[in-house]
Amino acid sequence: MSTTAPWTGQWVTDRLGVTLDGDGLADLLGLALRRNPKRAHLLVSQVLGKHVPQDPRTVYGCAVGLGERVRDLLGEAGTREAVVLGYAETATGLGHAVADGIGGVPYLHSTRRAVPGVAAGGGFEEEHSHATSHLLLPERPALLAGPGPLVLVDDEFSTGRTIRNTIAALHAVHPRDHYVVVALTDMRAAADREALTAFAAALPARVDVVALAAGTVGLPDGVLGRGQALVAAHAADDPATTATGGPLADIRRVPLEWPAGVPDGGRHGFLPEHRTLLEAALPAMGARLADALPPGAERVLVLGNEELMYAPLRLAQALQSALEEGRRTPPAVRYSTTTRSPVLAVDDPGYAIRHRIAFPAHDDPTDAGSTDRYAYNVRGFDAVVCVVDSTGDTPALHAPGGLLDRLAAATDSVLLAVVPSYRPNGARHAMSPTSPSGPTTEPHPPHDLAEPLRGPEFSSYPPEEVGWLLKDLSDVELEAPTEEREEAIQSGGAHYAESLPVEYQPTPQYQELFRSALDASAPRIARAVGAVTELVLAERGPDAVLVSLARAGTPVGVLMRRWAQHAHGLRLPHYAVSIVRGRGIDANALRWLAAHHDPANAVFVDGWTGKGAITRELAAALDEFNAAAGLASGAGGFDPEIAVLADPGGCVSTYGTRDDFLIPSACLNSTVSGLISRTVLRDGLIGPHDFHGAKFYRDLAGSDVSGLFLDTVCAAFDAVADGVAEDVKSLRSQDRSPTWAGWAAVERISQEYGIGDVNLVKPGVGETTRVLLRRVPWKILAQRGAGADLDHVRLLAAQRGVPVEEVGDLPYSCVGLIHPHFTRGATGVDGKAVAAK
Structure with a gap:
């Protein structure tokens, strides 16, 4: 790709002297200033789909291309046993698409969102980040336990410290011979490259690195302090959208019909069979999004949400394809996601972050103190499709000052699409195919x-x-005449669920x-x-x-x-x-x-x-x-x-x-x-x-x-x-606690009418109707003065020759009674003998 607009790192270079050295880096990266005491600058990827809205095909294509290179590196045997691990939050979608490029491999990403009831299967730290703890929450604990190659994917390979932390933690539990590190850009200095080589030799294991481009960052002395001062000087001019937007009632929710059983991403693992189901469902979901767009929308942003990057990316592609069908000049679709990263925004063509919105977290974060969230460069779109998972579809999302409110202030039309959060069940829930009464040791769905x-x-x-x-x-003969069923049920010779009544054909x-x-x-x-x-x-x-x-x-x-x-x-x-x-x-x-x-x-x-x-x-x-x-x-x-x-x-x-x-x-x-x-x-x-x-x-x-x-x-x-x-x-x-008044009434009626079996007392208009349609009733008790609600009951009772007795102390509209001493003899709707007292 080539840069036709001004390089979006020039503003920082002119003021701090930060430089990028390496072929093609200016096409892939811009520069911005962090609001972070540990690092002054931020390398802003143009092809990640995080801070900078980008054509979803470009984002996906770059990642898939990296995956194809990994597949060639591993060969057929290595690919067959490989597992891909992506890093939260920025590389969750990148890693997933790399797995797609490798083909037929399971995928997992680390997460900073604890999931209630799910125990962590590991974790590691990221020292330079503003949010360091990475949790591993695989649904299948064995996912990271195999001997095959482990492919680790991050957006930027800067020092290699996080990669070494990860490999050390996982290797101590499940050692393997081969690791592959994948990144969009490899920005390690010579000392960092030597550190990884020494680390791999000490394991011992082979560690390969695959990246779109490589180079280094030139950082002048004192850049951290000068960067913090520059942020402070421009903070007042930060063009953040903070005013409440338009009426939230105008925000339209678009039902996706996400395929059942398909995870929303790789937080708990994403398997090849999940990808097959998702690929089949994507065109229809893209069409639903396209149908929901307002007329005349020419620039559309699909905005993902923090770690939820892959699903919005694929939805953006599906929307793009749906809009292209039959249209000579389809609207431009772009893709990006919200983030936890606090970055200064400067409205200058030579700066990578032109605009930002800030809003409170809306997914009930467990990491207290990290409650602010951001979306960058979201102005200039006719419509924004905000994609969140159902865990994040909370009142805070919809509240004044929340994400939807901020987006409404930045664009003309906001659509909301919710992907159901995947909840792993594993061995706690799935019952063993071979032991119906005990928990299974297999954490995947029962295939029996x-x-x-x-x-x-x-x-x-x-x-x-x-x-x-x-x-x-449907092809089994299960129906039995009503009188035969009743006699068998009451004699104990058969259970009512072992046969079916002949379906009543209404007059x-x-x-x-x-x-x-x-x-x-x-x-x-x-x-x-x-x-x-x-x-x-x-x-x-x-x-x-x-x-x-x-x-x-x-x-x-x-x-x-x-x-x-x-x-x-x-x-x-x-x-x-x-x-x-x-x-x-x-x-x-x-x-x-x-x-x-x-x-x-x-x-x-x-x-x-x-x-x-x-x-x-x-x-x-x-x-x-x-x-x-x-x-x-x-x-x-x-x-x-x-x-x-x-x-x-x-x-x-x-x-x-x-x-x-x-x-x-x-x-x-x-x-x-x-x-x-x-x-x-x-x-x-x-x-x-x-x-x-x-x-x-x-x-x-x-x-x-x-x-x-x-x-x-x-x-x-x-x-x-x-x-x-x-x-x-x-x-x-109200106090809606059960009163069980109905059970007490049934016991009283059973005793009063000499029935002696509460199962032969069918209270309420619904149960009484079913008795008349499916069983052999003795009599109907009707609440005195009950009106049209019982017209059909009276008609059925007349057709079956069942008396209706009006009573005044009934807690229900009516009650159907089945006689405990069934004999044949009475006449039913069709004139056949059915029952007699």
């Missing part, structure tokens, strides 16, 4: 488990709405009732969806992973995901899992979740509570799983709290309402739940490494109202926004 099923191959929901952690049993009259109920209740449901989702986000954060209890919880999980996207631009991961009364939750589904997400982020979702049997079942199952995974204390394990729309039973503390009202998704079976059956757990069908099973009723597509239900409720989101805010404020000020 299938990937989630998704629509349209399984369910009528779009694939991004939910991943079903289920086994597809035209019943379908009309469903549609009327949906139209009438959609605002109320939307308000409950909004309230419970806001509670989840407030208390669990933007990293929440929705885990709905199939199948009644799954439409609710989809609605919560849609609210999070509608209100906050978040695309929460959502999975559906099976839980079976008396058998517990699907442990293999938990294993899969723990291997792909932080278990502490999992939020279990259901539609409503009845007496709380499933709540208790889930708590017991998770206690067992957490204990087996070494998480008996609860820290970092699955949280048994269930989030529901309606909690009439008083069983949970995260809910939209405690009223017992009609949720129309309870009115139907599969045709309002993505055409998925209830779940099945039966020996011979579900093996030790299988998820629980379910069927996809493709043949019922003509009756499917799953999309209608979701779209009707979502259409009310805007109208209920103010009400949701009021509800959330009220709920957060």
